Amino acid sequence: MQNFRAIIRRRHFLGVAGTLSAASVFSKFAFAAAAAKPKVGIIGAGRMGGGLGTALAKAGYQVMFSSRKPEELKDLVAAAGPNAQAGTVEQAVAFGDIALLVVPYSAMPALAKQVGPVLAKKPLVFDVSNPSPQRDGAEGEKALQEGPAEYLAKLMPGIKVVRGFNSTGFASIPSPNLPSGGRRGTAMVGEDAKAVEIASTLVRDIGFEPVIIGPLNLGKYLYRPSTYFNGNQSPDEIRAIAKTIKP
Numbered sequence: 252m253q254n255f256r257a258i259i260r261r262r263h264f265l266g267v268a269g270t271l272s273a274a275s276v277f278s279k280f281a282f283a284a285a286a287a288k289p290k291v292g293i294i295g296a297g298r299m300g301g302g303l304g305t306a307l308a309k310a311g312y313q314v315m316f317s318s319r320k321p322e323e324l325k326d327l328v329a330a331a332g333p334n335a336q337a338g339t340v341e342q343a344v345a346f347g348d349i350a351l352l353v354v355p356y357s358a359m360p361a362l363a364k365q366v367g368p369v370l371a372k373k374p375l376v377f378d379v380s381n382p383s384p385q386r387d388g389a390e391g392e393k394a395l396q397e398g399p400a401e402y403l404a405k406l407m408p409g410i411k412v413v414r415g416f417n418s419t420g421f422a423s424i425p426s427p428n429l430p431s432g433g434r435r436g437t438a439m440v441g442e443d444a445k446a447v448e449i450a451s452t453l454v455r456d457i458g459f460e461p462v463i464i465g466p467l468n469l470g471k472y473l474y475r476p477s478t479y480f481n482g483n484q485s486p487d488e489i490r491a492i493a494k495t496i497k498p
């Protein structure tokens with residue numbers, strides 16, 4: 252089976268080649284893309300990173316949780332099952348075709364030094380983290396003022412960020428269906444087309460419906476105190492609310 256990196260390279264080639272439009276070539280490629288799931292390096296294995304990683308592992312993704320004390324992640328790995336393992340932050344970033352960033356914003360400057368250049372080479376950094384000055388101090392305040400994606404782009408130039416699940420409580424992750432029926436939506440922002448596509452597939456694969464509400468500068472509406480979203484809305488409700496938001 253082709254691996255995820257080969258598929259991404261091939262997708263780029265197809266985009267450039269343009270003329271390779273035979274339906275059979277495309278459908279074979281689409282099948283391969285559906286079959287191969289990117290490996291996910293997870294930075295931050297607390298309530299939210301642990302919950303999302305567990306859901307991904309159960310959905311067939313190979314995941315590596317990370318912590319500054321990876322030896323403390325044994326129970327999480329055991330609960331997530333055979334597709335999960337644990338390592339240091341550097342190991343998880345090296346392992347992942349893509350990265351999930353689920354930490355307090357106070358951790359970002361250290362992470363930028365530790366793994367920023369490697370993250371910049373990934374097709375997707377899925378940022379679930381929210382800035383909170385009360386919790387994250389000066390870095391939280393800075394990210395709040397600049398906007399989280401803008402803040403991250405300065406710290407880690409070149410990273411392809413998509414933000415999502417920011418307004419979904421960790422307790423909802425194992426329950427992607429609304430009590431009223433139907434999938435929960437998750438409001439997301441992103442600009443890089445390939446990153447948005449990979450992130451959207453990942454969200455669908457764990458049972459949620461991605462709703463891209465716009466570019467990264469709308470990310471400030473995904474978390475408290477400005478959020479319009481609460482993790483308990485249907486995709487249609489999110490789309491309706493998104494129409495009322497102005498950058």
Ligand SMILES: NC(=O)c1ccc[n+]([C@@H]2O[C@H](COP(=O)([O-])OP(=O)(O)OC[C@H]3O[C@@H](n4cnc5c(N)ncnc54)[C@H](OP(=O)(O)O)[C@@H]3O)[C@@H](O)[C@H]2O)c1
Nearest residue numbers: 295296297298299318319353354355358380381417420421
């Ligand atoms: N909880 C939710 O329902 C929820 C929902 C949406 C978004 N979020 C956002 O997701 C992020 C994580 O929230 P959480 O509730 O999961 O927090 P948490 O349970 O406190 O976990 C935080 C994680 O961040 C890691 N971390 C902290 N500083 C680090 C550093 N310098 N380098 C590497 N890892 C570091 C910790 O790893 P160590 O093991 O190394 O300490 C820990 O695994 C926050 O930004 C939060 O706003 C949370």
